[in-house]
Amino acid sequence: MTPLSPPGNEPPEARVTIRDVARLAGVGIKTVSRVINGEPNVSEHTAVRVRQAITQLRWEPDIRARNLRRADGRTHTIGLLLGSVSNPFAAEMHRAIEDVAANRGYAVLASSHDDDPAREGTAMAAILGRRVDGVILMPIAASQAYLQTDIDRGLTVVCVDREPSGALIPSIRSDARVAASVATRHLIRRGHHRIALLHDDENIWTARERRYGYLDAMRFAGLEIDESLIVGGLSTPELSGAASDRLMRIQDPPTALVCGNNLITIGAVRTLQRLSLQHDIALVGIDDFDTADLIAPPITVVAQRPSQIGRLAADQLFAMIDGTLPRSGPPISVPTDLIERGSGEIGPGSSD
């Protein structure tokens, strides 16, 4: 009675295997294997019969069983472990990685660890259990030493966005320290002295580095460093907004903000707008975002190049898998670009 149920000539739920194909074609299973793998020494006559049987049964070989016996044991699948697949920066990298992978017949197993060190471990275990040929990791755990055993046994790993520690893994990333220093210097050059740094949790490599970069620029300019203007742990726009609010209410508030990533920038801008301070307080964000030019004032950023990072990471990973590149190496820095749009060019005079 079900309208679209199959005509009944095909038993549903029946798995089609290479044996069914061989039987229908009247050959041995190995001959079927030869045909689908393009191995030589199959007569055209036989090959045609086999191919007919394959299409008739709509059979597709089981990649898992295939790789189980195959010499190289490749699964043609890579793992990707990011902070969150929904973060725009991460999603951009993801897309670039997928493009490289798809070109090489690879699929991508993607997951998120939410910058929780414990979840890096569990998510990685879930990935490794599926026997991927390589992993691209945005590290968050204090150490990646736990991967060393698998690396010694042939696992290929590349880190993105952040430096790993405790294991010999190459990484592709922006120079976070320089980026923060550029952002801070840009504000100093406009005459700001009291510059706040809003950044993420310090167990994230980029957050630590950005703090160093900020301090570099402040010290180089001979400016006093006020620890109360450095706020970490801002993992959501809400936390960033609340921190901005507090900063604006202290005795001698900052005249400029450096925001450590896209989410922090959004939270800070939201608060500045609520306090009607967006045209008085200068702001430079790290990470660009789609609508940065549409906000009033438009947001000046030190833009990273997420898709370039992703592409380079995937290229590196596959080169390592192919054996054309050693499985460890020095970190690779991808340039960042200062984009002046307005918010970073506000002088210190307006609010005081």
Place this chain on the structure above:
Amino acid sequence: MTPLSPPGNEPPEARVTIRDVARLAGVGIKTVSRVINGEPNVSEHTAVRVRQAITQLRWEPDIRARNLRRADGRTHTIGLLLGSVSNPFAAEMHRAIEDVAANRGYAVLASSHDDDPAREGTAMAAILGRRVDGVILMPIAASQAYLQTDIDRGLTVVCVDREPSGALIPSIRSDARVAASVATRHLIRRGHHRIALLHDDENIWTARERRYGYLDAMRFAGLEIDESLIVGGLSTPELSGAASDRLMRIQDPPTALVCGNNLITIGAVRTLQRLSLQHDIALVGIDDFDTADLIAPPITVVAQRPSQIGRLAADQLFAMIDGTLPRSGPPISVPTDLIERGSGEIGPGSSD
């Protein structure tokens, strides 16, 4: 000399199997299997020895081999095929799906088809070859009939964001027609007559539906429908911006815009700002985005609920896999929310 190389007692590249564990523990392989699967009838003494051997060798069972023999044949992996993993709307759904999947020990194979019907086929083949237990698909091809054979053989599929056609697949999505109609009505209520619709390629289900919704609202209000105010095929912000620019230069330009998705909205806003018309032309976007409230004027949107769609889709998929829900069913609509922020409340008077 390499600082972190292993002490050399472990031969690199050596695969550890259940046999190695069994040998070290002095038991049969089946006993090891019993221990890791929590099967009864293993003495505690033996179990401890086995567990010791496992940690000592750092062995992890091969999920592929495991599923090969297991009765149900589950891979505990699902496929996810979206327009693009980097689109904010899709990325949000992706994240919600991943959360549900991870909770159930499932991994997600994610890929993008860029709204290219041909790539839906190739990407799907890549996913199915890896023997996933289910697939969540944002359809783009004119028909999903090609999936019917696999569905009859036990494949579980759920569509998101769009209706499939040609196969009995349940779908979870917003009511795109109603959403567009709500957006249009909102503008009509403010007195607009000449309302433009900027939308995506019409082989995308949502784009077609949104056109219907727009027409519904216009007809219901008894307004004349000017086909030159309906522009489709806008797949990027650049195309949307250019189309907006053209619309603003025609004889009798529209006084309001309905934008069919997040990227279209961004392109249109960019053009309006460039022409300094953002406070004169009303605009309602479909899809919310992070910074919609920070733009001047803040963008009024009909917000979808991508994470709810993702969560429901994953719930549905797993219920179907578990057999607690039939593998086909009626589409499920997720509500949309009109959020008035300013851009949609501009009257028709200002520019004429």
Place this chain on the structure above:
DNA sequence: GTTGCCCATGACAACGGTGTCAGAATCGTT
């Protein structure tokens, strides 16, 4: 001291493919 039962265990086949190898069929030489 048997008998019967249950618990613990491992030998073996199986999953769906590929690698190895030996044998059959075809062909060209001498």
Place this chain on the structure above:
DNA sequence: AACGATTCTGACACCGTTGTCATGGGCAAC
């Protein structure tokens, strides 16, 4: 006609795990 070389083919073992089943030992009941 006999030979070797080459092409084609399938039987069989194997990949790393789980399902099935037989076996042996311990223990309670008779």
